[in-house]
Amino acid sequence: MRVIHSVRNLHSWRRKQESLDGPIGFVPTMGALHDGHLSLIHRARKRCRIVVVSVFVNPLQFGPAEDLGRYPRSFHADRRLCREAGVDLLFAPPPEEFYPSNFQTIVRVSHLTQRWEGEIRPTHFQGVTTVVTKLFCLVRPDLVYFGQKDYQQYLVVNQLIHDLNWDLRLIRCPTVRESDGLAVSSRNRYLSAHQRVQAGLLSKALREGGNTMRSGVRNVRAIQSRMKKILGSNPDVRLEYLAICDSKNLEPLTQVGGTVVILGAVRVGNIRLIDNLLVRCPRSSG
Amino acid sequence: MRVIHSVRNLHSWRRKQESLDGPIGFVPTMGALHDGHLSLIHRARKRCRIVVVSVFVNPLQFGPAEDLGRYPRSFHADRRLCREAGVDLLFAPPPEEFYPSNFQTIVRVSHLTQRWEGEIRPTHFQGVTTVVTKLFCLVRPDLVYFGQKDYQQYLVVNQLIHDLNWDLRLIRCPTVRESDGLAVSSRNRYLSAHQRVQAGLLSKALREGGNTMRSGVRNVRAIQSRMKKILGSNPDVRLEYLAICDSKNLEPLTQVGGTVVILGAVRVGNIRLIDNLLVRCPRSSG
Numbered sequence: 001m002r003v004i005h006s007v008r009n010l011h012s013w014r015r016k017q018e019s020l021d022g023p024i025g026f027v028p029t030m031g032a033l034h035d036g037h038l039s040l041i042h043r044a045r046k047r048c049r050i051v052v053v054s055v056f057v058n059p060l061q062f063g064p065a066e067d068l069g070r071y072p073r074s075f076h077a078d079r080r081l082c083r084e085a086g087v088d089l090l091f092a093p094p095p096e097e098f099y100p101s102n103f104q105t106i107v108r109v110s111h112l113t114q115r116w117e118g119e120i121r122p123t124h125f126q127g128v129t130t131v132v133t134k135l136f137c138l139v140r141p142d143l144v145y146f147g148q149k150d151y152q153q154y155l156v157v158n159q160l161i162h163d164l165n166w167d168l169r170l171i172r173c174p175t176v177r178e179s180d181g182l183a184v185s186s187r188n189r190y191l192s193a194h195q196r197v198q199a200g201l202l203s204k205a206l207r208e209g210g211n212t213m214r215s216g217v218r219n220v221r222a223i224q225s226r227m228k229k230i231l232g233s234n235p236d237v238r239l240e241y242l243a244i245c246d247s248k249n250l251e252p253l254t255q256v257g258g259t260v261v262i263l264g265a266v267r268v269g270n271i272r273l274i275d276n277l278l279v280r281c282p283r284s285s286g
Numbered sequence: 287m288r289v290i291h292s293v294r295n296l297h298s299w300r301r302k303q304e305s306l307d308g309p310i311g312f313v314p315t316m317g318a319l320h321d322g323h324l325s326l327i328h329r330a331r332k333r334c335r336i337v338v339v340s341v342f343v344n345p346l347q348f349g350p351a352e353d354l355g356r357y358p359r360s361f362h363a364d365r366r367l368c369r370e371a372g373v374d375l376l377f378a379p380p381p382e383e384f385y386p387s388n389f390q391t392i393v394r395v396s397h398l399t400q401r402w403e404g405e406i407r408p409t410h411f412q413g414v415t416t417v418v419t420k421l422f423c424l425v426r427p428d429l430v431y432f433g434q435k436d437y438q439q440y441l442v443v444n445q446l447i448h449d450l451n452w453d454l455r456l457i458r459c460p461t462v463r464e465s466d467g468l469a470v471s472s473r474n475r476y477l478s479a480h481q482r483v484q485a486g487l488l489s490k491a492l493r494e495g496g497n498t499m500r501s502g503v504r505n506v507r508a509i510q511s512r513m514k515k516i517l518g519s520n521p522d523v524r525l526e527y528l529a530i531c532d533s534k535n536l537e538p539l540t541q542v543g544g545t546v547v548i549l550g551a552v553r554v555g556n557i558r559l560i561d562n563l564l565v566r567c568p569r570s571s572g
Contacts, residue, residue: 011453106393167297
């Protein structure tokens with residue numbers, strides 16, 4: 001496995017790939033790799049000639065009050081995991097080269113970023129779309145792998161790819177979960193044993209919502225109230241949102257139908273957790 | 287010469303170029319091709335294996351009160367000129383495919399776009415940087431040719447390329463001028479015979495500024511007052527700005543030194559004209 005830190009070296013590496021056949025797969029990450037990331041890498045490894053992973057804790061996607069400073073960094077472990085997973089190239093640029101002092105370009109997707117995560121974290125998605133655009137310019141992949149766990153991010157990146165006319169395919173990979181359903185996340189390591197149990201309630205609420213829909217209940221308030229009962233049973237879980245939305249544009253629904261997504265965000269102590277569930281609702285009987 | 291209108295066909299054309307050697311040169315235009323554009327195309331033709339020209343009147347870079355509707359369109363003449371100049375591929379997407387109804391991505395360069403053209407045309411440069419990003423994603427050129435005539439645009443695109451880590455070289459080509467010095471522009475065709483004479487004063491004023499600097503005058507106000515005398519002699523020429531700036535960041539200077547740029551914008555009747563001159567000032571004697 002090759003490790004590249006500088007933009008210039010990545011450019012010359014990429015130019016050498018031009019004449020070779022077969023797709024380049026790309027998994028962008030912020031490091032602190034876990035089973036969720038590894039599932040993306042394995043998926044890329046199965047299909048692509050070349051697998052590129054980037055490890056970059058992107059300052060642009062953290063708000064001023066967020067956890068950039070204490071976001072977990074574990075480059076040596078990440079490198080080992082990538083090597084073991086058969087990654088061809090690990091790209092890990094230093095922040096001061098990636099965003100030099102006169103850096104002044106922002107890539108922004110508008111409508112899709114207004115609600116939910118975008119409302120709570122107003123500059124988050126423009127940080128994501130800017131770094132993703134830079135990484136696409138550098139790696140020029142044919143296939144890109146994102147997890148469903150950050151569903152809104154997946155939709156935003158999908159919009160970005162279409163709007164900017166990138167010639168690449170975005171692959172959405174299923175959320176990897178712990179045995180109790182908790183979605184695997186780099187921030188889970190901050191949960192105390194007690195909080196860890198509470199954190200499991202979010203995915204439990206989502207499953208309850210999914211089951212309720214599949215049983216034929218169509219009224220969103222009724223579905224939400226069943227989900228909230230699960231989360232409300234615990235005073236240490238603070239609900240941020242629990243939204244039932246059109247799975248394409250994330251507009252909130254009042255009646256479910258077709259494929260919907262349930263988006264959830266909670267705080268357990270100081271730890272923010274998000275999760276989601278795609279549900280194919282039964283056809284209306286009327 | 288091949289002509290492609292759709293994004294999908296451009297993607298598949300581009301994929302076929304991967305295995306071939308030699309640079310792809312790209313000249314993005316809004317059509318209404320004139321000698322300025324042709325000089326860019328000739329320059330690309332000399333150096334590149336493949337020369338791509340795009341013709342697209344980009345609605346995003348026009349303000350609501352600007353001349354999008356009556357901007358000159360002459361596709362048949364443009365196609366003929368491209369063919370005669372040895373262009374390999376002419377890309378002319380229809381606006382409704384290039385910006386579909388749910389389009390929502392904007393690429394913005396901040397500091398460099400605040401002053402001068404950016405102040406008078408607040409959404410102009412984000413229109414330029416968005417369309418240029420899309421075109422780069424599609425064409426993936428090795429060399430890109432822009433005219434010096436739109437000097438601020440050239441600097442903004444240069445910043446965009448560096449910030450987004452595009453692996454390509456931006457070539458700045460000299461402004462093509464009429465015999466009296468007027469910079470060639472698609473909008474010149476709107477000038478009446480009388481206005482045409484007045485329009486020549488802008489480049490005359492710039493030359494006066496350059497000569498004044500080269501003669502050793504360093505005080506910007508003194509230089510500006512000499513230039514304004516030329517423009518002020520005519521009541522039908524309305525000055526928008528005449529700025530003497532650092533040639534890298536376009537900050538206005540009070541004393542000249544090193545390489546500076548004089549940026550000028552005037553209105554002759556309803557026609558807006560811009561021009562500029564790069565001047566290498568003599569070293570300070572003190």
